[in-house]
Amino acid sequence: MLALSGMAMMLALVLAPATVAAxxxxxxxxAAHAEPAAAAHGAAADAxxxxxNGVPDAHSLLxxxxxxxxxxxxxxLSLCAASLYLVFLHHLFDAGWxxxxxxxxxxxxxxxxxxxxxxxxxxxxxxxxxxxxxxxDPATDHALDVKKGMFNKPMFFTLxxxxxxxxxxIARSFRKNSLAQDKDGxxxxxxxNRVLAAWGIFYFSLTLTLVVFYLMKSLQHQFFxxxxxxxxxxxxxxxxxITTYVLAQYFSRxxxxxxxxVGKRQIHDLGVLFFAFTxxxxxxxxxxxxxxxxxxxxxxxxWYVLREKGSWFWVGHLILFGHFFLPFVALLNQxxxxxxxxxxxxxxxxWLMHYVDMTFNIMPVLYPEGLHLSFWDLVCWPGLVAVxxxxxxxxxxxxxxxxxxxxxxxxxxxxxxxxxxGQAAAHH
Amino acid sequence: MSAPAKTHxxxxxxxxxxxxxxxxxxxxxxxxxxxxxxxxxxxHGMDDAMGLKKSLVGWFTxxxxxxxxxxxxxxxxxxxxxxxxxVVGGKPxxxxxxxxxxxxxxxxxxxxxxxxxxLAALCRLPKWYNPLFKNERFKRAxxxxxxxxxxxxxxxFGHAQETLQSAGAKIIExxxx
Numbered sequence: 393m394l395a396l397s398g399m400a401m402m403l404a405l406v407l408a409p410a411t412v413a414a415x416x417x418x419x420x421x422x423a424a425h426a427e428p429a430a431a432a433h434g435a436a437a438d439a440x441x442x443x444x445n446g447v448p449d450a451h452s453l454l455x456x457x458x459x460x461x462x463x464x465x466x467x468x469l470s471l472c473a474a475s476l477y478l479v480f481l482h483h484l485f486d487a488g489w490x491x492x493x494x495x496x497x498x499x500x501x502x503x504x505x506x507x508x509x510x511x512x513x514x515x516x517x518x519x520x521x522x523x524x525x526x527x528x529d530p531a532t533d534h535a536l537d538v539k540k541g542m543f544n545k546p547m548f549f550t551l552x553x554x555x556x557x558x559x560x561x562i563a564r565s566f567r568k569n570s571l572a573q574d575k576d577g578x579x580x581x582x583x584x585n586r587v588l589a590a591w592g593i594f595y596f597s598l599t600l601t602l603v604v605f606y607l608m609k610s611l612q613h614q615f616f617x618x619x620x621x622x623x624x625x626x627x628x629x630x631x632x633x634i635t636t637y638v639l640a641q642y643f644s645r646x647x648x649x650x651x652x653x654v655g656k657r658q659i660h661d662l663g664v665l666f667f668a669f670t671x672x673x674x675x676x677x678x679x680x681x682x683x684x685x686x687x688x689x690x691x692x693x694x695w696y697v698l699r700e701k702g703s704w705f706w707v708g709h710l711i712l713f714g715h716f717f718l719p720f721v722a723l724l725n726q727x728x729x730x731x732x733x734x735x736x737x738x739x740x741x742x743w744l745m746h747y748v749d750m751t752f753n754i755m756p757v758l759y760p761e762g763l764h765l766s767f768w769d770l771v772c773w774p775g776l777v778a779v780x781x782x783x784x785x786x787x788x789x790x791x792x793x794x795x796x797x798x799x800x801x802x803x804x805x806x807x808x809x810x811x812x813x814g815q816a817a818a819h820h
Numbered sequence: 821m822s823a824p825a826k827t828h829x830x831x832x833x834x835x836x837x838x839x840x841x842x843x844x845x846x847x848x849x850x851x852x853x854x855x856x857x858x859x860x861x862x863x864h865g866m867d868d869a870m871g872l873k874k875s876l877v878g879w880f881t882x883x884x885x886x887x888x889x890x891x892x893x894x895x896x897x898x899x900x901x902x903x904x905x906x907v908v909g910g911k912p913x914x915x916x917x918x919x920x921x922x923x924x925x926x927x928x929x930x931x932x933x934x935x936x937x938x939l940a941a942l943c944r945l946p947k948w949y950n951p952l953f954k955n956e957r958f959k960r961a962x963x964x965x966x967x968x969x970x971x972x973x974x975x976x977f978g979h980a981q982e983t984l985q986s987a988g989a990k991i992i993e994x995x996x997x
Contacts, residue, residue: 685917
């Protein structure tokens with residue numbers, strides 16, 4: 393029953409562009425009245441062409457849906473991608489502490505296939521409306537001409553779904569091996585996952601950068617930033633640490649599935665890593681901004697100039713103070729990181745801030761005059777999160793909640809346990 | 821104990837970290853204040869077993885960091901905008917933007933100094949002499965033995981002998997000052 397409703401929601405989201413397209417044909421007549429306004433906007437867009445906002449048909453509902461959907465999709469991709477990173481890191485460092493929460497990361501990462509692949513379809517369908525470069529002839533645009541080896545239709549439409557599929561394959565292999573270990577406890581599964589992590593992290597880091605370039609940065613194809621991939625990575629890790637933190641807290645309450653295995657140590661370490669990435673994100677974003685500001689070359693500055701106009705100026709400041717400063721000061725004290733009265737509001741705030749960050753990257757292209765909240769934002773973000781959240785919970789509930797026979801499970805649980813006298817021999 | 825001024829404290833030896841941990845719990849619960857444990861390696865959970873409060877080092881770090889950041893910002897403002905206004909690269913005379921990297925570096929530098937010197941001050945270092953170093957047995961604290969020392973200045977020092985015995989100490993010695 394629930395599975396059906398989940399599928400229905402998924403279908404509704406995927407089919408939404410088609411429904412809107414149908415609605416738009418009905419609106420053809422009123423649209424004629426809006427012609428002059430649209431033309432004026434078009435002229436403005438032409439004038440700004442070198443600045444990157446030349447979205448054709450910016451007033452169409454379909455384009456607006458596409459942008460809101462992309463924002464929500466990039467938000468959810470953050471969770472899946474960074475969860476996959478957590479699994480990579482766990483195996484690369486041969487970590488002990490993160491065993492009890494690893495299954496959470498494995499399940500979120502495994503949403504990559506097929507769900508994130510299915511969910512990327514609307515973006516591919518609407519791509520020519522959303523990405524101005526897809527409809528520009530490279531012969532007429534120098535910035536596109538020099539990048540046409542990467543920014544061309546066959547590459548875009550092949551690589552984006554293909555790479556998401558391969559990530560899904562990696563994530564599912566991790567989970568498959570981990571679940572196999574639940575049955576026999578053999579060390580070979582850990583070794584397999586370690587080998588996967590060793591090459592996987594290089595492959596994933598390079599290809600994630602590529603997909604973020606395609607889906608987000610190429611909205612303004614003239615832009616250059618070698619930090620863009622790591623910028624997205626930093627924000628994603630930040631969001632995912634606090635999300636894992638909340639899930640770990642929730643599922644380790646008395647009587648819940650992780651109550652026996654997740655302790656103070658896991659909670660504290662997740663909090664510390666969230667704090668670390670608060671700083672790391674700020675460091676990366678500042679570095680990107682500062683290098684562009686300092687060099688002051690028009691082919692780079694236009695990206696931030698656009699984002700300092702109208703209310704985008706205040707959105708930028710919200711990111712500076714809300715994404716960095718507020719959580720930084722709030723979490724500076726050690727004991728705060730396990731204080732739920734502070735951490736739950738901080739988690740909600742972090743979700744909002746990451747969405748604002750995605751909005752700041754995506755929306756100014758469509759709405760150069762300032763922040764614009766549309767109906768689609770209210771549908772897409774909660775919609776995608778609800779669908780993926782439901783699918784995660786379904787996976788999480790139908791498998792053991794933590795790696796039952798992981799070789800490092802015992803040390804993760806007993807790390808801070810004070811042994812009773814006389815048990816010394818057993819302990820060492 | 822006949823001459824408390826001459827006695828540094830009671831030194832108890834244990835064989836394993838677990839025994840040390842259990843003994844630390846007893847000392848903590850008995851309410852001693854001037855005592856410490858010695859082990860060749862860090863033992864997870866010992867802070868709790870000893871009932872140690874959170875370290876104050878963080879405040880030194882925080883103060884150092886704030887000082888560093890303020891110093892960086894003020895220094896650049898003073899030099900580039902106030903004392904000797906100079907246009908560089910067509911940029912404003914002062915903006916937190918280009919003052920930031922320097923302020924950030926100074927934040928880290930002075931945080932590190934705060935941590936290092938704060939720690940040293942709290943540990944009362946440098947200290948040239950500790951009576952425990954005279955004890956032959958204690959040398960194994962850096963090898964394979966575990967120790968608790970309750971100092972003579974502790975108000976409950978009178979009960980130290982029985983506490984350590986009941987905590988399962990193998991050998992208890994008096995350490996002279």
